[in-house]
Amino acid sequence: MKFSAIKKNRQKKKKSQLPLRLNILFVSVFLLFSLLIVQLGVVQILNGEEAQQEVDKTENTPSQKPVPRGEMYDADHNVVVDNDPVRSITYTPPKNGQTGNERLQLARDLAEYITIIKDEEELEEEITERNKKEYWYLLEGNQKIVNNRLTEEEQNLDTGDKYQAELDHITEDDLAEVEWSNEIYNVIAIKKELDAARGLSPHIVVNEGLTEEEYAKVATHLNQLPNIDATTDWKRQRSYENLLNGLIGGITSQEEGIPQEDREYYLANGYARNDRVGTSGLEQSYEDVLRGRKEKVQYVTNSDGDVIRSDVVVEGQRGKDLVLTVDMDLQQKVDEIVEDELRKAIDNPGNNTGFLEDATAVMMNPQTGEILAMSATHYDREEDEFKNQAYRTVYDAHAPGSAIKGATVLTGYDNGVIDIGTRLNEKEINIAGEIKDSYSDLGSSNNDLQALQKSSNVYMMRIAIALNGYNYTYGQPLALNPDAFQIFRNHFNQFGLGTETGIDLPFEATGYVGPSTQYSGLLLDFSIGQYDTYTTLQLAQYVSTIANDGYRLKPRLVSEIREPSNDGLGPIIEKNNPEVLNHVDMEQEYIDRVQEGFRRVFTRGTASGAWAGFPYEVAGKTGTAENPQYKDGKEYMTENLSLVGYTPTENPEMAFAVIVPKNGTSTSRNSINHDIGKRIVEAYYESKEE
Incomplete structure (x- = not known):
């Protein structure tokens, strides 16, 4: 009994000790969890941002590396613009x-x-x-x-x-x-x-002037230069330094990056702030094509934020290539011709006005719109230097004179004020004492063909008077109908005069549009090309439209877009097919009639003397416009010389326009417009034989 009681007491004692130990264990676990929760709260509330930054340091971070731009080739697939590799030291923050x-x-x-x-x-x-x-x-x-x-x-x-x-x-x-x-x-x-440097995009510290020795030293010490890399960059390289100046265009440097005024647009389209972009010419027009696809890289950083590894996620691809419509050999010949003739004209002692400084020429295929050559030479008097400035063919506008009389005659036909064979009085026009007449006595009357052949001013002015709608009386004032200006301009626009030609460049001038004043004499001046102004490109499109039976083609400098390739040109992605902007809304017989008038200009008219014995068929129109200049308070009269044409006369394949502003007057001027015209036509046919 005694033993049994002792045993019961021990069991009772054991039972009382067990819950106590469990309680101590539970309390300890509770305290540990409480401390953990408190610590997590501290981390989250007090140090959350800092802790997240530490986590972020080791995350994979994407970046994009720029790639070389697409290349440009001429019509014969000769390289015009490519990329030269350049040793480069970069810094990635x-x-x-x-x-x-x-x-x-x-x-x-x-x-x-x-x-x-x-x-x-x-x-x-x-x-x-x-x-x-x-x-x-x-x-x-x-x-x-x-x-x-x-x-x-x-x-x-x-x-x-x-x-x-x-x-x-x-x-x-x-x-x-x-x-x-x-x-x-x-x-x-x-x-x-x-x-x-900005973001995780590599920033070029130096490339220009970096020596091979410097490059090698940095490359061998990269482990001591965190975030520095020795790599290869590129720079634009032109094979023909001065050809198509201003039309090929330029790009920004990395220091300039994307233009401030267009920053939102570029950033929204995946550009980085220090990306190089086209700023003018074809480089700007075809930016989306030339830019290429950036290489996407994942950077892995350590806890110190240093890049420890990079993985290429998307392979970069340089931009797509452009094939131009221009044959650079022909372009070079045309440039040489334009500069040579301008030099001769300036050196001509008979042309003593002292204002002559520009000559421009454009050649295009009237059936396709392809630009064959665009050339302009400017004489800088201060530097006594001749400069190739092809952009002037697109951006400079001048009064062309009689070269536009084909459009005036066609406007007369379409509005019913003249018809095929209509004869008009060649007597001088007198508006309240102001005499307006042709450059010489062209007979008592002329029909439409003779008016073009002889370049009659009076014939064109009588068309303008008829369009004006008010009766004309010799010696009396002539009321002006301002709508007559718009009638003319609406028709001229159909040929590309006074409107955009549609060329694949980011900007083109459309010329000066004079006000429709209450002075009727200006309407008459308009009809002979001595009021509104036009670019050389507009004149080339105008004569191309006449040569092409009234179909106005969109001019273009790029014929093809191709995939980039390491071995010559890649496959064609896109071909710029001929694009008809409009068809002149009139009977074909009227176009045919003006074509015949243009043919006669060169066979028996105002151009026949200069072009006598020329071996190729040419049709077109000459032009002269007064262009007063002012210097030291004095007025000096100069003249713009122009010439438009196409060849051959049947199924024309080349149309051209030439403008040379501020020549001497009729007593001292040269024949530079004809000299340039003949030589570029010869150069065209020679290029076909090569």
Whole structure:
């Protein structure tokens, strides 16, 4: 019994100890979980942002690397524009950024191997006083010194304004503490490039002037230069330096990046701020084609934010290639002809006005719209230099004179004021004492063919008077119907005169449109090409439309877009087929009649003397327009000379326009328009035989 009681007491004691231990265990676990929850709360609430940044440091971060632009080839598939590889040192900022002091140290390390500006004078000029202040500010202890100089108000400024205030407090005596040298300037210049980098896109620190030795040194020390890479960049290279000047176009540098005025557009279309883009000419018109597909790279960073690995996610592909309509050999010959004839004309002692400085020419296929050549030479009197400026054919407009009389006659036909064979009195026109007549006595009357052949001013003016709608009496004022101007312009627009031609360039001039004033004499001047102005390209489209039976073709400089290839031209992606903009709305017999008139101009009319014995069939129209110039308070009369034409007369395959403004007058002018015209037609046929 005694033993049994003892046993029961022990069992009872055991049972009482077990719940106590469990309770202690449960309490301990509860306390541990509570501490964990508290710690998580602290991390989330107090240190959440910092913790997330630490996580982000090791995430894969995407970036895009630019690729070379597409190339350009001429009609014979000769390279016109391509890309030259350039050794390049780049900097890719770490994801979590770098302080100014860290970038300064990196610049010092990089300066051990490269000099980004070789010319010492240029290097010193590149460094501004602000650059020096920023350098001094980052030297050890100086930030604290400058900060103590701030007023209480300046201490409370925003970060950017406060930094500017700190720089303003740096004195000349402070800067004098530094022994400035080209070595320090080089460090500053490198740091400026590092500061310019944005995001995780590689920023070019230096490529131009980088020597092979410098490149090799950086490449072998990359492990000591975090976020620096030695790679290959590219620059645009033109095979024909001065041909098609201004029409090929240019691109921005990486320093310029995308244009500020178009930044939203480019950023929305996947561009980075430092991407190079076309700014003019074909480089701008075909930006979407030439830009290529960027290489997409995933960067893996360590906990310090440094890039430790990169993986190519999407292979980059350089831009697509353009094949031009222009044969650069023919283009070069036309450029030489235009410059040569301009030189001769300027040196001509008989042409003594002193204003002649430009000559332009455009050649195109009237059946396809393909531009065969666009040439302009400008004589810079101040520099005494002849410059190739092809863009003037698209952007400069001049009064062409009688070259547009084909459009005037066709306007008369279509409005019923004349018909085939209509004869009009050649007697001078007198409006309230102002005499308007032809350049010489052309007989008592002429029909439509003779009017074109002889270039009658009076015939064209009588068409304008009929369109005006008011009776004309010799010697009396003539009331003006302003609608007559619009009737003329509506018809002229159908030929490309006074409207956009549609050429594949980002901008083209359409010429001056004179006001429809109350002076009827200006309407008469309009009818003979001495009021509104037109570009050489517009005149080429006009005569092409007549040559092509009234079909106005869209002119173009690009014939094909092709896939990029490492071995010549790739497959055709897109072909620019002929595009008819409009068909002149009139009977074909009227177009045929003007074509015959244009043929007679060269066989028995105003151009026959200059073109006598020429071996090829040509039809077209000559033109002269008064162009007064003013110098030192005096007026000097000069004349614009023009010429439009096409060849051969049946099934024409080449149309051309020539304008040479500000020549001498009829007593002293040269025949430069004819000289250029004959030589470019010969050059065209010679190019076909080659």
